[in-house]
Every structure is written in C-alpha cells, then in structure tokens.
Amino acid sequence: MADEVTLLNTRPSLFGIRVKIALAEKGIEYVHKEENLQDKSPLLLKMNPIHKKIPVLIHNGKPICESLVIFQYIDEVYDxxxxxxxxxxxxxxxxxxxxxxxxxxxxxxxxxxxxxxxxxxxxxxxxxxxxxxxxxxxxxxxxx
Ligand SMILES: N[C@@H](CCC(=O)N[C@@H](CS)C(=O)NCC(=O)O)C(=O)O
Structure with missing residues (x-):
C-alpha cells in the first residue's frame, strides 16, 4: 500500500515551513490542506484535539503533531x-x-x-x- 501523507498547515506558518522543508528533503509526496486558523476544520480538531494547532502530519491516518516531533518522525520513518x-x-x-x-x-x-x-x-x-x-x-x- 502506498503511503498516504497529508499536511494540515497554513502557508505562512514558520513551524509549517520546517515540516515542508523536511518533506521536500526526503522527496515525500503529500497533500497540503490549508487551514483557516480562525475557523479550524473538523479534521484539524480531530487530529490535534488538545492544542488544535498546525502543522499536523497525517501519515496513513495517524496524526503527528508538533513541528520538531514531525521532523524527527520524518527522519526516522524515511531515513x-x-x-x-x-x-x-x-x-x-x-x-x-x-x-x-x-x-x-x-x-x-x-x-x-x-x-x-x-x-x-x-x-x-x-x-x-x-x-x-x-x-x-x-x-x-x-x-x-
Ligand atoms: N510548537 C508548535 C507550534 C505550532 C503553532 O504555534 N502553530 C500556530 C500557527 S503558526 C497555530 O496553529 N496557532 C493556532 C492557535 O494557536 O489556535 C510546533 O512547533 O508545531
């Protein structure tokens, strides 16, 4: 099964840029879903129910939150x-x-x-x- 990777993000986010660089460095294809932080999507609220913040990486349905944690996850999973x-x-x-x-x-x-x-x-x-x-x-x- 091919990996399904989705990034919940807002384009100006510096934390999101970290994750985008890591994804680009590893050549990982992903779907970018733009969030409106004034009106957060049900998907964001479901994937990051505690902090409700972007970026969130969704890998095969599982959420990873916090840019540095995502960064480490990408490095480990795609090394x-x-x-x-x-x-x-x-x-x-x-x-x-x-x-x-x-x-x-x-x-x-x-x-x-x-x-x-x-x-x-x-x-x-x-x-x-x-x-x-x-x-x-x-x-x-x-x-x-
Ligand atoms: N420590 C978090 C910070 C993420 C963060 O602050 N995201 C902001 C946008 S840049 C956010 O989602 N804010 C929405 C809110 O606080 O409701 C990380 O590194 O991912």
Missing amino acids: SGRRAVMTTDGKELIESLKLLEGELGEKPYFGGEKFGYLDLSFIPFYTLFNSFDTYGNVAAKKPR
Missing part, C-alpha cells in the same frame, strides 16, 4: 537506511555514506575533536553496517 534495505542495489545508502565520509574527512568526529550531537545520532545506525554487508551486497561498493 535512507530503511529505503536502502528495501531497494535492491543500495545506491542511496552508498551515496549517503559517501556524503558522510566526505564530511567526516580525517577528523575523529563530525564537529572536529569533540564528540557531538551528530556523532551521537548516527551511532545506532553503525550497528547496521554489518547487516548491509551481509544481506545488502553493498560491501564492495562501500567507500573506504
């Missing part, structure tokens, strides 16, 4: 590792690894000498490398 596992040639994964390797260069950490947020956020994904090698047939193509 390239997941897509790489689901595609046969792992091309996207290889490109992502090359990009990261380029950023890391010879430094011990992405920020230089100090362990930082980006390093932390990638640690769980490093544990997947062995599986990619074993089941994804990407070892020969992996940079380094």
